[in-house]
Amino acid sequence: RPEDVDAALAALDETFDIGRDDLERLLCQVELQAMVRSxxxxxxxxxxxxxxxxxPENATADEARKQLLDHNIRTLPVVDAEAKLAGAVGLRELMPAAETVKGVMSKVGTAAPETPAMSLLAVLTDGRSHAVVIVDAEQRILGLITQTDLLAAAARLQTADEPPLKAVA
Known part of the structure; x- marks a missing residue:
């Protein structure tokens, strides 16, 4: 937290040629990299x-909206005529009147299957992205990781590192 940065700077009794905001961003990135590494x-x-x-990118906005609602999902990947990832839509993009999803789709984060999963933290916590599409070298969809998927995986890792809780009588 910002007060932790202030306390650390005060404890060092040093002056650095870097602003507190930049230092805070650096520390957040260090924490993220440590988590990815570990x-x-x-x-x-x-x-x-x-x-x-x-x-498909020529699907109507109504068809896409129905898929999102029927499957209770927030991100719907859009594919081109060659079944390659073209973008994504969510309900927000589908709000304006549009005939097809091609006109309202947005860019979507992608990753390869062999990418360390924790490296997706920055994208999935940016306040805009709800999912990252996992693609092959030809941009064909292999899978999808949501914020919930990553959070559940992190929780499993955390609890696997901790000793089991003991029952109290």
């Missing part, structure tokens, strides 16, 4: 959902 063996392919629902 959990490098957990790969995207280990936690991705493989049954990915997508729509």
């Amino acid at each position: 959990h490098r063996t957990l790969l995207c392919r280990d936690i991705m959902s493989r049954a990915v629902i997508s729509v």
Whole structure:
């Protein structure tokens, strides 16, 4: 937290040629990199959902909206005529009147199956992205990782490192 940065700077009794905000961003990045390094063996392919629902880019906005609502999902990958990832839509993108999803789709984060899963933290906590699409070298969809998938994987890793709780009588 910002007060932790202030306390650390005061304890060092040093002046640095870096602003507190920049230092805070640096420390957050250090924490993220440490988490990725410590959990490098957990790969995207280990936690991705493989049954990915997508729509073609010529699908109507109503068809895409129905898929999102019927499957209770927030991100719907959009594929081109060659079944390659073209973008994604969510309900927010589908709010304006549009005939097809091609006109309203947005860019979507992607990763390879062998990418360390924890490296997706920055994308999935940016306040905008709800999922990362896992693709092969030809941009064909192999899977999808949501914020919930990554959080569940992190929780499993955390509890695997801790001793089991003892029952209290």
